[in-house]
Amino acid sequence: MIIKLLLLCVCVALSSGQYEGETCTNEETGAYGVCKRLKQCEPALKALSQTRKQPQLCSYVREDPVVCCVDNKPIEEEDHESECAPLEASRTQPKNGKKAHDMCVEYQKKYVYPCERSVSILASYSRSNNCHHKTDKLVVAGEDAERYEFPHMALLGYGPLEAIQYLCGGSIISEDFILTAAHCSASAAGKLSHVAIGILARKEASDPSKLYKVKEFIQHPGFASPKKYNDIALVRTEKTMELTHLTVPACLHTGEPVDASQVLAAGWGYLHDKGGLSENLQKAVLDRFPVEYCSVVYAEVRRLLTEGIDETTQYCYGDKGAPKPFQGKFESKDTCQGDSGGPIVIKDSKIHCMYTIVGVTSFGRYCGYADSPGLYTSVAPFLSWIEGIVWPN
Incomplete structure (x- = not known):
């Protein structure tokens, strides 16, 4: 006789009200x-x-x-993909031989729409829907992000664990690598030592299950501080990260035409120009500024941009909207100190429920000032370098 497993019934108390992944x-x-x-x-x-x-x-x-x-091991290692119907063509793309694109398709299938066993002794399989994207258009003011809304986000910690300070951001791009900025290698607190993933609030970084030691920080060979060219790096974790649908790698822009007139930035940086670091992950939509405009804004920092802005590897984004009042002055949406290394992303229009990283937060002259956009390192020109390290085979 076939007996289906019982789902949790009403007699089971919701004792803790804890989130998935905690x-x-x-x-x-x-x-x-x-x-x-x-x-x-x-x-x-x-x-x-x-x-x-x-x-x-x-x-x-x-x-x-x-x-x-209590047992934190994965249920199974074998691939049951063949036991589920394929994803609808409208939700994904076929692999095309480009490493970054093909891994994006693979991560979507593995973490967002996985083929999983149903809760039944029949052990049948069906495709789950683990999409946490919001359905509305991504045009928001700077505000708190929702839990699991940006499952690729990572928080970078510096110095010894007992006195660690989290001062940069990054993005999960594989089970072993975080993408960040080259200037995020160290801080006054010490060298980069740990990364926290799957968190919304800074305090959650103390959870050992979300924390990974850093094995290696790989700066792009063309980066030469204090100049801001080639400001991009990879962080290899000491142990392979245990990823789930709550910690999904982001895709990388491969150079194909996309609408990046507006991008979404996220990070735990300063909330205001002279404020403190944000406790909760923040998000804001930024507008692209022409290089000609940014060249004027950054004309006084020639020490950092000796050749001017390189429009082939650098983007300029800020807030073209009307500034908002805050404590007697007006501020605009922007990335600030502490957001460095974090991504600017767009929703992938062809691979459903995946974010595509178009740039990495590099630096800005000011934080939150009207008509003062920040500078971001474009990902696509560095794709071959990234692929050669992250997916060498």
Whole structure:
């Protein structure tokens, strides 16, 4: 007789209200675990199948129960992709032999629309929908990001762990690499030592399950501080990052024509020109400024831009809207100190629910001032260098 596993019933108390991906403690044994969807937690599935024991509930994601999963190992290593229907052609693109593009398609299939086992002893498979993109147009004022809205974001920490300071941003681009700015190699607090992923608030970086030691910081060979040319770098983690649909790599712009007249910036930098670092991840839409305009704005910093702005490798973005009042003055949307190394992205129009990084935050003359755009390193001109390190085979 076929007996389907019972989903969590109303008698199970929502005791903790914890988010998916957060650490949890089993109330019976005191063992530490991670809040996972029930269908991704092998011990809980086995307990339901064999003893009907209800697992400890953390929360829900849509209709899916999220439980305290003490065994943090992945359910399975083998590929069951052939057991699910292919993604609709309108949601994805075929691979074309370009490494960055093909990996983008692969990450979409693996993390956003994975082929997963259903919660049944039949062990049938179906394609999950783990898309956390908002459906509205990405035109917002600077504001708090939502949890899991930017699953590629990383926070870079400097100095020893007991006194670590998080001062730059970055983007997950594979299971082993973070993309950031070359000038983010070190700070007054010390060298880059750790990266935190899958977090919304700075305080969440203290969770050991979200923290990875840095093995190597790889600056582009053309970067020569204090100049701001070739301001791009890769961070290799000491241990391969355990990615899920909550920590999805971003795609890289491969140089094909895209509408990048507006981009979305995200980071934990300063909220205002003379304010403190943001506790929560912020987002803002920025407008592209012509190089001619930015050349005038940056004419007084020749020490950093000895050859002027390089329009083949540098972008200029800021806020063309009316400045907003703040504490007796007016400010515009912008990236600020602490946002360095973070991405400017667009929604991929062809590979659904994936962000494409078009640039990396480099520097700016001012923060939040009207008509004073920031400078960003374009990703596409450095694609071959990135691919050769991140996906060498």
